[in-house]
Amino acid sequence: MARYQNLLIIYYSGTGNAKRVSEWIGAKAKEEGMNVVVTPFWKFLKEPLPEVGGNTLIGFCSATHGFNLPHSFLKLIFRFRAYPGSDVFLVNTRAGMKIAKLFIPGLSGLAQILPALVLWLKGYHVKAMRPVDLPSNWISLHPGLKKQVVESMVAHWKEKIDRFSAGLFNGKRTYWPAIISLPIDILIIPVALGYYFIGRFFIAKTFFATDRCNDCHLCLKACPTKSIILKDQRPFWKLTCESCMHCMNFCPQRAIETNHNILIPFLLILSILVNPWIANQTVNLSKQLIPDLLFLSPWIIMTLKWVVMIALFTGTYYAIHYLMHFRWFRKLMRWTTITQFRFWRRYKIPPTPLPHCQTQTSEP
Numbered sequence: 339m340a341r342y343q344n345l346l347i348i349y350y351s352g353t354g355n356a357k358r359v360s361e362w363i364g365a366k367a368k369e370e371g372m373n374v375v376v377t378p379f380w381k382f383l384k385e386p387l388p389e390v391g392g393n394t395l396i397g398f399c400s401a402t403h404g405f406n407l408p409h410s411f412l413k414l415i416f417r418f419r420a421y422p423g424s425d426v427f428l429v430n431t432r433a434g435m436k437i438a439k440l441f442i443p444g445l446s447g448l449a450q451i452l453p454a455l456v457l458w459l460k461g462y463h464v465k466a467m468r469p470v471d472l473p474s475n476w477i478s479l480h481p482g483l484k485k486q487v488v489e490s491m492v493a494h495w496k497e498k499i500d501r502f503s504a505g506l507f508n509g510k511r512t513y514w515p516a517i518i519s520l521p522i523d524i525l526i527i528p529v530a531l532g533y534y535f536i537g538r539f540f541i542a543k544t545f546f547a548t549d550r551c552n553d554c555h556l557c558l559k560a561c562p563t564k565s566i567i568l569k570d571q572r573p574f575w576k577l578t579c580e581s582c583m584h585c586m587n588f589c590p591q592r593a594i595e596t597n598h599n600i601l602i603p604f605l606l607i608l609s610i611l612v613n614p615w616i617a618n619q620t621v622n623l624s625k626q627l628i629p630d631l632l633f634l635s636p637w638i639i640m641t642l643k644w645v646v647m648i649a650l651f652t653g654t655y656y657a658i659h660y661l662m663h664f665r666w667f668r669k670l671m672r673w674t675t676i677t678q679f680r681f682w683r684r685y686k687i688p689p690t691p692l693p694h695c696q697t698q699t700s701e702p
């Protein structure tokens with residue numbers, strides 16, 4: 339007999355991993371006789387959560403982005419006020435791989451520790467923290483995994499999640515899978531912060547629709563953060579895009595590409611070589627124009643250099659984003675991207691039948 343009457347899971351999913359895990363847990367809860375609501379986070383932002391009396395367990399289940407939770411999901415957790423004092427659990431799906439028979443885990447970074455801390459400070463009881471290593475969906479960086487590998491990883495994790503759910507509903511606390519990787523997670527916090535404050539704005543903004551696009555607008559409708567709009571009748575990615583990979587993986591025409599192979603080295607060269615040089619030249623010129631600057635402290639000079647470098651980087655980013663409006667630029671990106679080749683597989687979690695699942699779910 340389960341300890342809880344109700345289960346509410348709020349999830350953030352780009353390519354289905356977090357959604358599927360939420361459904362697996364939901365299906366198990368149904369078997370235990372619990373009332374189950376599984377809802378994507380964007381739906382919860384629009385509609386109030388259902389009034390569920392009694393003892394409710396709340397789950398937050400999300401993809402991991404840049405060693406953290408995606409920005410909009412993190413925002414939701416920071417603002418979450420429903421059912422104060424309830425028991426909660428955290429699941430983050432990560433970029434798993436499989437080499438031969440070995441299942442390789444992804445990395446959580448802040449994706450477990452930060453929401454656990456925030457929810458604990460808000461008075462919630464964090465009962466379980468569970469990273470789940472389903473196939474990596476980051477296909478702007480690598481081709482999607484092969485079908486057999488994906489299927490075997492999904493089957494492997496379905497079993498683990500069933501066991502985890504059974505324990506969870508009976509009050510078992512699970513922290514060890516999150517604690518085991520804590521030393522590495524703590525070490526990579528600087529990278530997580532770098533991605534959150536800088537990286538995500540650049541990495542996410544290199545999507546474009548090629549001439550294969552047949553204007554079905556599915557990407558616009560399905561985008562979880564509503565970050566794709568029409569400009570001159572073409573899909574265009576707004577700055578709010580979180581790079582969840584939904585559009586690129588689900589486009590029926592395979593018309594959505596990204597050009598990380600050119601743009602990321604370009605941005606790196608710019609920030610390591612070109613921008614510091616321009617920043618130095620700017621400071622030298624300022625010293626000539628305003629000789630009093632010579633007497634300024636090295637800290638102020640350093641700050642000035644950083645301001646120039648950040649301004650240049652941001653300017654380049656906006657320039658790339660603006661150039662994506664133009665057909666010739668998109669064509670140039672298309673010719674030079676490796677994601678256009680057939681071997682660059684797309685990824686979405688394969689369907690697995692869930693006979694007992696009557697949960698309230700919908701595609702993002």
Ligand SMILES: Cc1cc2nc3c(=O)[nH]c(=O)nc-3n(C[C@H](O)[C@H](O)[C@H](O)COP(=O)(O)O)c2cc1C
Binds near residue numbers: 404444447583
């Ligand atoms: C932009 C981006 C960043 C990612 N960062 C991480 C990461 O830091 N650590 C990790 O293990 N996986 C990372 N991944 C992989 C996804 O978190 C992983 O494949 C997840 O299972 C996808 O879940 P979904 O299908 O519900 O979107 C990243 C994926 C994307 C698209």
